Amino acid sequence: MDLKKGKRGAIAKAISIVENDPKEARKLVKKIFKDSGNSSVIGITGPAGSGKSSLINKTVIAMKKLGTKPAVLAIDPTSHITGGAILGDRVRMTESTDSGTYIRSIASRGASGAISNSLRNSIRILEYSGFNPIIIESVGAGQTEVEISNIADITVVVFNPNTGDSIQTIKAGLTEIGDIYLVNKSDLSGTNQLFDAVLDYIGGTERNPIILKTSVKKNSGITVFAKTLKDMMKSKKKFKQDKNQERLEAELKDIVLNNFKEKIDGMLDSDKIFSKYLKKLQSKSLDPFEAGDKITKSLLK
Numbered sequence: 001m002d003l004k005k006g007k008r009g010a011i012a013k014a015i016s017i018v019e020n021d022p023k024e025a026r027k028l029v030k031k032i033f034k035d036s037g038n039s040s041v042i043g044i045t046g047p048a049g050s051g052k053s054s055l056i057n058k059t060v061i062a063m064k065k066l067g068t069k070p071a072v073l074a075i076d077p078t079s080h081i082t083g084g085a086i087l088g089d090r091v092r093m094t095e096s097t098d099s100g101t102y103i104r105s106i107a108s109r110g111a112s113g114a115i116s117n118s119l120r121n122s123i124r125i126l127e128y129s130g131f132n133p134i135i136i137e138s139v140g141a142g143q144t145e146v147e148i149s150n151i152a153d154i155t156v157v158v159f160n161p162n163t164g165d166s167i168q169t170i171k172a173g174l175t176e177i178g179d180i181y182l183v184n185k186s187d188l189s190g191t192n193q194l195f196d197a198v199l200d201y202i203g204g205t206e207r208n209p210i211i212l213k214t215s216v217k218k219n220s221g222i223t224v225f226a227k228t229l230k231d232m233m234k235s236k237k238k239f240k241q242d243k244n245q246e247r248l249e250a251e252l253k254d255i256v257l258n259n260f261k262e263k264i265d266g267m268l269d270s271d272k273i274f275s276k277y278l279k280k281l282q283s284k285s286l287d288p289f290e291a292g293d294k295i296t297k298s299l300l301k
């Protein structure tokens with residue numbers, strides 16, 4: 001029951017299991033599932049280098065002071081390639097780790113578009129261990145920020161003024177997802193222009209998101225941000241149940257589709273119809289779509 005007590009080693013082990021060992025992961029999820037789904041999930045997204053990790057490092061300390069018990073999962077799509085990013089995050093986040101917050105980098109695996117199973121279950125582990133909120137850091141790279149808003153109860157988008165493409169980023173879809181927009185690095189010039197631009201593009205929308213300036217360097221705006229998050233955790237509580245139900249539906253579909261995919265993948269290798277139409281394709285008497293349709297039809301019979 002070390003996991004329930006929030007023991008660091010037990011959590012680390014459990015997350016490794018859901019990342020690497022599907023069989024053990026099933027046993028684990030069976031044990032903890034009933035006690036999950038009760039923490040606020042805060043997604044923090046934005047371009048690489050916008051200061052998400054630095055900001056989280058400070059924010060969790062402020063949130064602890066406000067009486068919450070945050071944990072952090074940093075999803076880094078590049079971490080499995082170089083490993084460097086993990087170290088970067090770890091180093092930058094040591095301050096908050098020392099204060100007793102659980103922080104971990106996890107690889108975002110799986111097909112693009114699919115929130116990986118391991119992320120869902122890592123969140124469950126942290127919920128079971130008594131953490132609330134669970135903060136997810138994800139690099140805004142195309143699909144991921146949209147995805148993060150699917151699992152997060154609160155979505156935070158981080159911009160900063162020293163990147164010329166910030167306005168482009170704002171236009172490119174991030175306008176829809178944020179509950180809070182941060183203009184971080186507000187110690188740099190261009191902050192007010194960017195703040196005004198964000199206000200113009202996003203502030204007037206019906207959702208009425210909150211827009212704040214923060215600077216990790218100057219340690220300004222962090223307390224306000226932490227307080228805003230805490231208040232929002234409370235105010236969003238009434239939507240949590242509905243969101244959970246939707247997420248479970250999406251997860252169930254994922255699992256069923258995956259099961260089918262694996263099953264059928266195995267069947268195709270020895271399927272006569274498949275090899276028949278493969279030959280026709282290879283000899284160019286059918287095009288790929290035609291061959292695909294024929295095989296699919298025969299499988300669904």
Ligand SMILES: Nc1nc2c(ncn2[C@@H]2O[C@H](COP(=O)(O)OP(=O)(O)O)[C@@H](O)[C@H]2O)c(=O)[nH]1
Nearest residue numbers: 048049050051052053054184185186215216217
């Ligand atoms: N000037 C300034 N630099 C910052 C601020 N916050 C973060 N940085 C720097 O921006 C760089 C990227 O920060 P990081 O937290 O790794 O960004 P992430 O990729 O979004 O997680 C680092 O060199 C930080 O020291 C800030 O408020 N002001």
Ligand SMILES: [Mg+2]
Nearest residue numbers: 052053089137
């Ligand atoms: Mg980071």
